[in-house]
Amino acid sequence: MATNSQKSDGRVRLASIGVGMIGHVHAKIAAGLNECEYVAICDTDPDQERMAQGYGVRFYTDYKEMIKKETLDGVIVSLPNELHEPVGTACAEAGLHIFMEKPITSTIAEADKLINSTQRNNVHLLIAHHRRFNPMVVATRKMIRSGELGDLVGVSILWCMYKPSEYFVAGPWRRQKGGGPILINTIHEIDNLRFFYGEIERVYAEVSNKTRRFEVEDTVSISLRFTDGTLASILMSDAAPSLWGYECTMGENPHFYPTKGNIYHFLGTKASLTFPGMTKVYYADPSKAGWQHPITREQLNIKSADPYPDQLKHFCKVINGEETPRTSGEDARKTLIATLAVHESGMTGKPIQIDYT
Amino acid sequence: MTSNESPVRIGIIGAGLIGHRHIQHVVEEPRCILSGVVTRTLKAKELVENAGATHYTEIDTFLKESDAEAVIIATPNDTHASIGIQCTRAGLHMLVEKPIDSDLKAAAGLIEAAEKAGVKLLIGHHRRFNPYIEAAKKILDEEKLGQIAAVNVLWTVLKPPSYFNVTWRREPGGGPILINLIHDMDNLRYLFGDIERIYAESSSAIRGFVVEDTAVITIRFRSGVLGCITTSDAVASPYNFESATAENPLIYSIAPDCYRIFGTKATLNFPEMTLWRYTGEGEQGWGDPISNERIGVVRTVPLVNQLRHFCDVIRHNTSPRCSGEEGLKTLEATMGVIESMHNGAPVMFKKAH
Numbered sequence: 001m002a003t004n005s006q007k008s009d010g011r012v013r014l015a016s017i018g019v020g021m022i023g024h025v026h027a028k029i030a031a032g033l034n035e036c037e038y039v040a041i042c043d044t045d046p047d048q049e050r051m052a053q054g055y056g057v058r059f060y061t062d063y064k065e066m067i068k069k070e071t072l073d074g075v076i077v078s079l080p081n082e083l084h085e086p087v088g089t090a091c092a093e094a095g096l097h098i099f100m101e102k103p104i105t106s107t108i109a110e111a112d113k114l115i116n117s118t119q120r121n122n123v124h125l126l127i128a129h130h131r132r133f134n135p136m137v138v139a140t141r142k143m144i145r146s147g148e149l150g151d152l153v154g155v156s157i158l159w160c161m162y163k164p165s166e167y168f169v170a171g172p173w174r175r176q177k178g179g180g181p182i183l184i185n186t187i188h189e190i191d192n193l194r195f196f197y198g199e200i201e202r203v204y205a206e207v208s209n210k211t212r213r214f215e216v217e218d219t220v221s222i223s224l225r226f227t228d229g230t231l232a233s234i235l236m237s238d239a240a241p242s243l244w245g246y247e248c249t250m251g252e253n254p255h256f257y258p259t260k261g262n263i264y265h266f267l268g269t270k271a272s273l274t275f276p277g278m279t280k281v282y283y284a285d286p287s288k289a290g291w292q293h294p295i296t297r298e299q300l301n302i303k304s305a306d307p308y309p310d311q312l313k314h315f316c317k318v319i320n321g322e323e324t325p326r327t328s329g330e331d332a333r334k335t336l337i338a339t340l341a342v343h344e345s346g347m348t349g350k351p352i353q354i355d356y357t
Numbered sequence: 358m359t360s361n362e363s364p365v366r367i368g369i370i371g372a373g374l375i376g377h378r379h380i381q382h383v384v385e386e387p388r389c390i391l392s393g394v395v396t397r398t399l400k401a402k403e404l405v406e407n408a409g410a411t412h413y414t415e416i417d418t419f420l421k422e423s424d425a426e427a428v429i430i431a432t433p434n435d436t437h438a439s440i441g442i443q444c445t446r447a448g449l450h451m452l453v454e455k456p457i458d459s460d461l462k463a464a465a466g467l468i469e470a471a472e473k474a475g476v477k478l479l480i481g482h483h484r485r486f487n488p489y490i491e492a493a494k495k496i497l498d499e500e501k502l503g504q505i506a507a508v509n510v511l512w513t514v515l516k517p518p519s520y521f522n523v524t525w526r527r528e529p530g531g532g533p534i535l536i537n538l539i540h541d542m543d544n545l546r547y548l549f550g551d552i553e554r555i556y557a558e559s560s561s562a563i564r565g566f567v568v569e570d571t572a573v574i575t576i577r578f579r580s581g582v583l584g585c586i587t588t589s590d591a592v593a594s595p596y597n598f599e600s601a602t603a604e605n606p607l608i609y610s611i612a613p614d615c616y617r618i619f620g621t622k623a624t625l626n627f628p629e630m631t632l633w634r635y636t637g638e639g640e641q642g643w644g645d646p647i648s649n650e651r652i653g654v655v656r657t658v659p660l661v662n663q664l665r666h667f668c669d670v671i672r673h674n675t676s677p678r679c680s681g682e683e684g685l686k687t688l689e690a691t692m693g694v695i696e697s698m699h700n701g702a703p704v705m706f707k708k709a710h
């Protein structure tokens with residue numbers, strides 16, 4: 001590992017690069033976290049200096065200058081996707097541990113470059129697939145993997161929400177190639193599926209832009225096969241007012257109106273589970289299992305909670321060598337590969353066999 | 358019905374599980390009378406005799422001797438077309454149980470024969486007469502959802518081991534796609550129109566039979582609507598049409614949902630029949646409150662509605678809600694699912710025949 005500058009109290013020294021929509025969320029948490037000493041913010045937008053002042057940290061507009069001048073253990077990088085690789089690589093070369101917003105990078109080649117450079121420089125790379133820190137997601141993963149539902153046979157996923165037009169005005173890139181709900185939103189569902197259960201082997205997607213008529217898709221229907229034959233389907237639309245979307249139904253982010261809707265159905269040979277309703281359904285008497293028999297509903301008491309603070313605490317522990325990254329670069333690279341395969345299938349009309357090598 | 362309308366004289370061919378239900382409904386329905394039943398073993402002997410109808414064991418005798426003007430054909434799937442064609446020669450109108458046949462060519466032959474003979478042909482996809490489907494169709498036709506973007510379907514159940522004691526249910530031709538999902542396929546076609554392309558992934562890993570126990574399906578409708586189906590008959594789950602609508606008294610119901618239809622203006626949760634939409638002023642979106650409206654549905658019996666419609670088709674020239682052509686397309690689409698899961702490639706459908 002890189003030589004640590006951490007103090008004897010174990011607090012790691014952190015700085016942010018990029019404090020836009022999501023970067024601000026991390027900055028706010030870092031500024032109040034015991035596990036770290038938050039020292040600086042960098043953003044090309046000079047207006048963000050006020051944020052730095054508010055948290056009592058130094059401000060830079062050039063990240064290279066910041067990493068040269070400051071004594072840091074790690075950086076929180078929340079930049080537009082195409083900057084993930086160059087900035088990440090520069091930080092790795094400076095011996096800094098990296099907490100990188102998702103997706104790891106925009107392309108696989110960039111991901112390889114970044115991962116290589118972190119390995120060469122012996123620094124940790126943690127990718128911000130933050131849902132993996134929601135206790136409800138963690139508990140569900142445990143249930144599935146422990147066999148509590150029997151063999152997992154299928155998963156049905158819904159992500160249907162209505163993005164207001166201001167979303168596309170604020171970020172015109174979101175209506176152009178590289179934007180669109182597959183690369184922005186489906187990637188979270190793919191990462192969840194991989195985290196919940198396992199590796200994806202093949203995907204097929206139909207895409208449509210008939211509703212918003214943008215260059216990018218607005219609606220996507222996906223069939224997906226895991227390596228062990230378990231099947232999943234994902235239905236996405238960013239043009240449909242509905243209850244069934246992770247952000248609205250999980251209440252992780254106050255920006256989204258909270259709704260109650262089951263976005264996932266996990267279907268197992270012994271039981272099924274709705275998420276986030278957390279209703280487990282099963283035949284209580286195994287000798288009377290089948291469609292003609294009464295089925296038991298059990299309400300589980302598992303709650304959702306804000307995953308962001310735990311994610312950042314985890315980064316601090318990773319830097320201190322107490323934990324290994326929950327989402328490593330390799331892991332996030334696989335999520336990116338599967339997500340790009342969905343996109344490719346949608347463009348070509350062909351099922352895509354996924355190759356992680 | 359108009360008061361001077363004479364009741365339709367109906368014969369029933371094949372009195373198995375569903376045939377017996379048809380006998381019951383025809384006897385009870387004032388707009389028709391049961392004139393004959395063709396079947397080897399008749400369980401409802403008394404009912405048929407009391408109705409003044411004749412029991413035949415041979416179709417030929419029935420066709421020669423009966424005064425029926427219409428028939429309901431409820432025999433095994435692979436006999437539908439051939440029996441139907443026989444009936445067209447006798448000039449009988451037909452309600453053919455779903456699927457139209459098990460063979461696409463035979464089905465096309467039946468459609469042609471019915472046209473030539475000038476007799477009416479209605480295919481018994483009775484869910485088109487299910488009050489929830491009728492209500493959903495009305496909501497869509499009134500454009501309450503705006504432009505439709507997507508639809509999600511769950512048909513997931515646990516069939517008990519005893520169900521598979523019958524050999525054909527474990528072999529090609531059996532399986533939940535052709536036996537069960539065909540109903541949902543017809544619902545989808547009824548609500549969203551013709552299908553352009555289908556892709557399916559399947560698995561038989563749980564039971565290890567030749568037929569699938571699980572599948573996920575991606576559908577592109579010609580209108581551009583996208584569909585997504587998850588189906589399995591090997592999971593402990595109540596998420597399916599029968600359970601959700603309590604349509605089938607044999608399947609235990611706890612009334613959860615099975616379809617979700619997403620539109621630009623609203624989403625319909627089916628068959629809970631809640632419409633979710635923004636009611637606030639100005640530009641709305643994922644940060645705004647979303648509110649719901651419950652659409653009331655009066656429960657009626659689909660088979661009875663279908664029978665009355667059959668009478669309308671015959672007496673009032675009403676066009677069949679599920680024509681032979683429609684029944685054929687539903688069969689084609691369902692077989693397309695099977696083809697895709699075997700070939701690992703999407704299946705395209707040609708424009709109207």
Ligand SMILES: NC(=O)c1ccc[n+]([C@@H]2O[C@H](COP(=O)([O-])OP(=O)(O)OC[C@H]3O[C@@H](n4cnc5c(N)ncnc54)[C@H](O)[C@@H]3O)[C@@H](O)[C@H]2O)c1
Pocket residue numbers: 017018019020021022023042043044045061063078079080081083101102103128129130
């Ligand atoms: N985990 C999540 O839930 C989640 C949510 C939103 C965004 N993201 C990811 O976070 C990243 C940022 O997204 P966002 O929505 O916050 O974007 P944003 O546009 O709101 O913020 C980006 C910030 O980076 C600054 N910036 C741009 N170039 C810079 C440079 N060279 N040096 C320093 N600062 C620079 C911008 O001024 C801006 O403040 C993206 O990779 C996105 O995919 C993740």
